Amino acid sequence: MAPEVLKRNYGPEIDIWSAGVILYILLCGVPPFWAETEQGVAQAILRGVIDFKWEPWPSISDSAKNLVRLMLEPDPKLRLTTKQVLGMFTLASLASECKESLKYLLVIADHLSTEEVEDIKDMFKMMDADNDGIVSHDELKTGLAKFGSHLVESEVQMLIEAVSILVKLIWIENGLIS
Numbered sequence: 763m764a765p766e767v768l769k770r771n772y773g774p775e776i777d778i779w780s781a782g783v784i785l786y787i788l789l790c791g792v793p794p795f796w797a798e799t800e801q802g803v804a805q806a807i808l809r810g811v812i813d814f815k816w817e818p819w820p821s822i823s824d825s826a827k828n829l830v831r832l833m834l835e836p837d838p839k840l841r842l843t844t845k846q847v848l849g850m851f852t853l854a855s856l857a858s859e860c861k862e863s864l865k866y867l868l869v870i871a872d873h874l875s876t877e878e879v880e881d882i883k884d885m886f887k888m889m890d891a892d893n894d895g896i897v898s899h900d901e902l903k904t905g906l907a908k909f910g911s912h913l914v915e916s917e918v919q920m921l922i923e924a925v926s927i928l929v930k931l932i933w934i935e936n937g938l939i940s
Contacts, residue, residue, distance in 0.1 A: 765779075768807060778843070782794075783795075889904070906918065
């Protein structure tokens with residue numbers, strides 16, 4: 763959630779913030795702002811401090827770190843525009859930067875047992891209430907609650923956006939799109 767959303771005065775610049783959060787997660791595997799409570803997360807967002815000192819940040823390019831920093835600029839007037847983001851980095855170069863994260867996910871997927879894969883398929887089928895082969899936002903939210911997850915709305919949305927970008931990066935990695 764962008765700082766201006768917390769202040770209840772926002773515009774389209776929040777989309778760049780959201781994309782910056784997703785990029786941060788794809789590059790390092792954790793959200794840029796974290797706390798035990800929603801209020802703590804909100805305070806961390808308002809402080810806007812981003813730490814690039816711990817792993818894997820030292821091995822990530824300065825240009826990727828700079829892009830994340832500029833996308834997560836707390837002041838929406840200073841935050842990059844969509845055109846500026848696209849001018850700084852291509853999706854293919856982002857896929858390259860995210861390659862290590864993708865490798866970890868693919869390694870995990872390769873090591874799932876047949877039973878674990880079946881469990882995931884069963885979980886998907888349980889969430890896909892209308893049986894259309896797609897888990898919608900509402901179906902995901904309901905399904906996660908059934909499985910005991912207590913994600914808040916913003917976390918569910920972030921999960922959906924991250925998975926969407928991850929799928930696109932995997933497609934790029936495998937040459938299915940450019």
